[in-house]
Amino acid sequence: MTPSLFDPVQLGDLYLANRIVMAPLTRSRAGTGDAPTALNAEYYAQRASAGLIIAEGTQPSANGKGYCRTPGIYTPAQIDGWKRVTDDVHAAGGKIVLQIMHCGRISSRLNKEEGARTVAPSAIRAKGQIYTDEAGMVDFDEPHALTTGEVQDVIDEYRAAAAAAIKAGFDGVELHAASGYLPMQFLSTGSNLRTDIYGGTAENRCRFVIQTLRAMATEIGSGRVGIRICPGNPLHDIQDADPVDTYSTLLKAASCLNLAYVHLIRLSDIGFDALALCRENFAGSLILNESLNEESASRHLAAGSAEAVSFGRFYISNPDLVARFRVGAALARFDRSTLYTPGPQGYTDYPTFNL
Numbered sequence: 001m002t003p004s005l006f007d008p009v010q011l012g013d014l015y016l017a018n019r020i021v022m023a024p025l026t027r028s029r030a031g032t033g034d035a036p037t038a039l040n041a042e043y044y045a046q047r048a049s050a051g052l053i054i055a056e057g058t059q060p061s062a063n064g065k066g067y068c069r070t071p072g073i074y075t076p077a078q079i080d081g082w083k084r085v086t087d088d089v090h091a092a093g094g095k096i097v098l099q100i101m102h103c104g105r106i107s108s109r110l111n112k113e114e115g116a117r118t119v120a121p122s123a124i125r126a127k128g129q130i131y132t133d134e135a136g137m138v139d140f141d142e143p144h145a146l147t148t149g150e151v152q153d154v155i156d157e158y159r160a161a162a163a164a165a166i167k168a169g170f171d172g173v174e175l176h177a178a179s180g181y182l183p184m185q186f187l188s189t190g191s192n193l194r195t196d197i198y199g200g201t202a203e204n205r206c207r208f209v210i211q212t213l214r215a216m217a218t219e220i221g222s223g224r225v226g227i228r229i230c231p232g233n234p235l236h237d238i239q240d241a242d243p244v245d246t247y248s249t250l251l252k253a254a255s256c257l258n259l260a261y262v263h264l265i266r267l268s269d270i271g272f273d274a275l276a277l278c279r280e281n282f283a284g285s286l287i288l289n290e291s292l293n294e295e296s297a298s299r300h301l302a303a304g305s306a307e308a309v310s311f312g313r314f315y316i317s318n319p320d321l322v323a324r325f326r327v328g329a330a331l332a333r334f335d336r337s338t339l340y341t342p343g344p345q346g347y348t349d350y351p352t353f354n355l
């Protein structure tokens with residue numbers, strides 16, 4: 001039988017009631033001390049009919065924060081706040097994992113708490129600017145190049161974040177290794193000029209990601225750990241001399257870890273097919289993200305290109321996306337101006353279609 005969007009699937013230790021995944025979406029609405037609030041719990045519970053929610057990029061430490069008002073998972077208040085979110089999602093019958101996002105050099109100290117610093121594999125400032133509540137758009141910080149010992153500390157931050165996520169009631173975690181943030185800075189030749197075991201060959205550039213995955217898997221079980229990648233993406237000043245070599249090396253090494261899934265953001269016009277690359281090199285389940293709609297997503301599932309599919313922007317304005325797909329209801333459009341603004345407007349006030 002060909003699988004459909006509405007069929008269940010098992011990804012590692014995660015059992016999904018359907019194959020429709022809510023992609024991680026930063027919405028910049030964390031409360032005091034970067035802790036999730038009742039509003040965040042309401043937002044995620046509204047979307048609990050997804051087979052899996054991947055909660056927004058969340059910093060594992062104060063240094064890992066890049067943007068305004070993003071949540072963390074390293075203080076008791078943050079863990080308590082997330083507990084409220086996971087309780088409400090589970091009560092509504094959903095599954096939820098937390099995306100762990102360390103921004104590395106894609107950051108401004110104006111968005112961080114006192115004493116935190118911006119770190120990266122090498123001291124190379126990314127070209128571009130970032131929004132701050134304090135001063136509007138500012139240049140990215142020039143990062144401090146992590147020493148070999150400090151790299152171990154960062155891996156330990158991820159390990160602790162995975163443990164904290166489980167304590168907060170999450171069903172698992174996803175390592176954000178896409179979009180030019182810290183793990184992708186390690187993977188890519190343009191941002192990683194290290195001469196220690198974390199730089200140089202593809203195997204060395206993949207070492208940070210593999211060691212981080214292994215640390216999280218050892219802590220919470222490999223079947224509860226996923227990874228998000230976007231091979232060939234130049235976002236945030238990323239350059240890689242040979243992404244096919246980098247990602248085939250990464251995926252082969254990741255295959256030995258028995259992960260829950262690889263979550264692929266597939267871009268076109270990058271000179272190679274990242275989906276074929278994943279299928280050839282990764283022996284495990286795949287969640288596919290590529291500006292899908294119901295029709296293209298169903299086609300991919302039927303063809304066996306992926307075990308599940310994820311939707312980002314549709315989930316902003318369609319909390320009941322699964323029901324809408326089921327009955328062929330029209331999809332609501334989202335309001336761009338309220339994507340990252342505090343408060344319920346443009347966040348929890350998108351209605352379900354049958355209201």
Ligand SMILES: Cc1cc2nc3c(=O)[nH]c(=O)nc-3n(C[C@H](O)[C@H](O)[C@H](O)COP(=O)(O)O)c2cc1C
Pocket residue numbers: 023024025026027056057099176178179228265289290291292310311312313314339
């Ligand atoms: C407002 C917004 C916030 C996002 N935040 C994240 C994030 O925190 N982590 C991440 O991996 N991707 C993030 N993304 C990317 C989405 O997860 C997704 O890959 C992208 O929207 C493409 O999928 P879509 O065509 O279904 O929207 C974000 C996208 C949007 C529009």
